[in-house]
Amino acid sequence: MTRALTLRIPFDLHAVSMSRPKGAPARLRRWGATALVALVSGFWTPLQAQTTPQTATVQRSVNEWLTRMHEASRQRAYMGTLVVSDGTSMSAARIWHVCDGVQQMERVDTLTGAPRTTIRRNSDVITFVPESKTAWVEKRESLGLFPELLRTPSNAIPSYYGVRETGVERVAGYLADRVEIVPKDNLRFGYRIWSEKKTGLVVKLQTLGGQGAVLEQVAFSELQLDAPVRMDKLNRLMNDTRGYEVHKPVLRKTTPEAEGWRLKDGVPGFLPMSCHTREDEGLQGVDVAPMQWVFSDGLASVSLFVEPYDARRHGPEKSAVMGATHSVTRRIGDHWLTALGEVPMATLNRFAQALERIP
Secondary structure (H helix, E strand, O other), rough: OOOOOOOOOOOOHHHOOOOOOOOOHHHEEEHOOOOOOOOOHHHHHOOOOOOOOOOOOOOOOOOHHHHHHHHHHHOOOOEEEEEOOOOOOOHHHHHHHHOOOOOOOEEEEEEEEOEEEEEEEEEEEEEEEOOEEEEEEOOOOOOOOOOOOOHHHOOOOOEEEEEEEEEEEEEOOOEEEEEEEOOOEEEOOOEEEEEEEEOOEEEEEEEEEOOOOOEEEEEEEEEOOOOOHHHEEEEEHOOOOOOEEEEEEEEEEEHHHOEEEEEEEOOOEEEEEEEEEEEEOOOOOOOOOOOOOOEEEOOOOEEEEEEOOOOOOOOOEEEEEEEEEEEEEEOOEEEEEEEEEEHHHHHHHHHHHHEEOOO
C-alpha cells in the first residue's frame, strides 16, 4: 500500500490496509499513501531498560543506525504477524518476506477488515481483492521500505534528526536495541525504534508527536527469522490471476513544470523525489490525469495530489488526521490539492500554501 514514502518497518505496510484519513479521496488508496494496522500491546514484554554507558561502547550515528536497519531487511528471510495501532483503530496482517540481496519478494495477507493479499517483486506489485475478484497491478518507486535513507538525492538526515540509544528490550521473543530518532525542528515527527540486536531488523516502531506522544505503533507480535520463505512459490502466486479482473493503471513520469506547477517556497529538508500522473479507468469524466508530486527528507515524506476541481466530488477545504497520517485539501483556482503525509499538519500547510500555478 506512499507509499509511500516514509519511515518504515522493512516490508510493504501499504499492502496491509487501504485505510485513509476521512476526507482523502478514495482513489488515493491505490496511489501509495500510508496504510495502518494495529499494535496488540500485550505481545511484547520489556526487560529492565539497560542503557549502556558511552564509555563502554561506541555510539552509532543516526545514519549508521538507519543503514544497519535497512541492510537487515535486504539480507533476511522472515515471516510473522504484524500489528499496528493509530490510537483509534486496529488491524493486523501476516507477512512473508525473502530477499537475496538483489531481488526482494514479499506477501502480505490482511487478517482484519476486508480480505486482501498483496505480493511484490522489487517494484512490481499486485493486490488481490477476493470479494470483488479484482487485482490491481502497479509499479511503485517507493514501497514503504524502512528506511528511505538510500533513495534521497542527498543525505541530509543528520541535519534534521539526531539519535539517542535508550536501552534494550524484548519484542516478539527477540532482544532489541531501543533507539530514538529525534527531530531537530517541528516540521517532522520523531521515531522510537526497536532493532533486533543481532541482525538489526526492525521489530517495533513508534511514531512520536509533540512531548513524545505516540501517534502510531507498529510491531511484530510473532516473528520467525531465517524462515523457509520460497521466492519461486511467491512468484507463482503473483502470476496466477485466474478468475480475477486485472486492472493496470498507467503511470507516466513527468515534471511539475511540465504540468504547470511549482513551489514558491521550499520546505526545509524535503527534497523532490518523483512526479507522475496516473491514468485510472475509475476516474470517469476527468480529462486531465491527476498528478502526484512526492517529497522526502529521507525518513518522512509528503505527497501532493493535484487534479481538476469538480464541485460534485470535492467538498469544502479541510484537514484530517489518522494516527501519524495527516491530510489537507485546498482549492487552487480550477484545481484541487490533497496534501498527504506522515508529518505534522504545519508541514502540510506549508506545502499547500507554497504550491502555485506557473503563470
